[in-house]
Amino acid sequence: MMLLAAPAINIDNAFLSGILGLIAFTLVMTVGVMYATWYERKIVARMQYRLGPTRTGPFGLLQPIADTFKLLTKEDLRPATADFIAFEAAVFAIFIPALMVFVAVPFTADWYISAIPMSLLYILAVSGLSFIGFLLAGWGSDNKYALLGGMRAAAQLISYEIPMILALVAVVMVTSTLDVYQMILYQDTVPLIVWQPLAFGIFLIASVAEVERPPFDIPTGESEVAGGVFIEYSGIRWSMFQLSSYVNMYAFALLGAFVFLGGWEWPFGTDIGWGYQLLLTMVKMSFFIFFYLLIRATVPRLRVDQLMSYAWKVLIPLSLYQIVTNGFVIVYDLPDVAFLLFSGLGVAALVYSAAFIVKRGEPRRPLTMVPVRATAKAAPPAPAVAADVVVEGAAT
């Protein structure tokens, strides 16, 4: 395994070692994603009082391998009217940024592909490029559902990028560094989730929206846009989209584990060897993954207008509040407990407003149900409520 061998291999050429690291990482990530699907199916099945895959191998462990073969051998279709360049480029425009994020991720204290001084900014910049792929896939497929899904995906990605970046800015104010490595070193005794619970909560919610997992899977919602941007994709291209989606999930889980839970640091001493450091990182990452699966199984999908109003009316004001209170604490040199105090108040507001917005998030105009057999006279003129158009127009 590369993970075990990597600290032992020392390649002089930075470029070569970067390339080798990325290739090895891509391969490991593919297997990791295959088993993430297995884990997800098992966990969600348990939450829904089912068994999940059981037939293929012990505990259904061979199921992802069977799935992979099935997906790779499926016929690769492209609609005749699809735009060739956009349709083909979309896959890579999502896949490449998803994997490029990991270049800057320090898995342990001395195992990373590249030490980038401003790695947090790099991760945000690169992961922000993935919307191009969604727009291209939506437009290139020449399909109304795909276009609608692509628009929704891009609107959601850019809307939730703002609270996520603002929450991370709040953390950057506390640690006063843009380097994820330095941020981890800052948390050698107390993880940042203690001082910045509000930023953590905002990051957690926004990251679910950024990876477009349920309940924020509006761009790919089967019941609304029939799979969204992926509707015309099949076989290996569809698998690559799924792969990127899971890789993104890993990426945000890792970022959260580093920035808020302290990565490989823990209160009981630092020099525990890179193996245990890696284990700590993975365990902390698993908390996030488990949270993503938990809310997938328990929270119903949001409506588009709820999604947008939640980002713009709840998350962004609260992240600004976090930044302003952090500024107060830093400028007036208050003790660290003040971070916790202000941030805790914000968390209370976050929980309250979440319930409030979802409850009050009614459509702007009430939908009038028209009976199917109604005569033309009896039927009131159907008000065309286009929640999509209203909300997405406002977002741009």
Next chain:
Amino acid sequence: MTEVFFYIFAATVIGGALGVVLLRNIVHAALGLIGSLLGVAGIYILLSVEFLALVQVLIYGGAVMVLILFGLMLTRTRELKENLDGDQKPLAAVAALVLLGTFIAAFANTEWPRDVGQITTVPFNDIGNALFGRWAVPFELLSGVLLVALVGAIIIAMQEEGEQ
């Protein structure tokens, strides 16, 4: 090694820019623009201004391109059959060639220092201090302009009561 990268990035920038001008399909042209902007980010990295490179990717690659792509895709570009080239094409070509000639002449006549010595990278903290200390007033003015633009966009997008 660095030179190889420079030529790769330079080719990306020029190729992307040519694509923007020459491609008939405007979404493909927008793709060329993305390539061009990312190539500029690569050249920034070669010039060891990583912060500028990352901001280039974040703002031009991310925020600006999403607006352009949104705008293009919401219009029915597929049915756009007419020729996108105007009558001013020769004039534009002459202007571009004159500009190119001026640049080449300027480059050829400048004495470039052979040895720049140690490259001094500006620390990120200095950029922040300068931005919020010395240049705080322009920064705040720019924020005001952006806020006005934001409010204006909301007003334009907002539906009036009774308006469909």
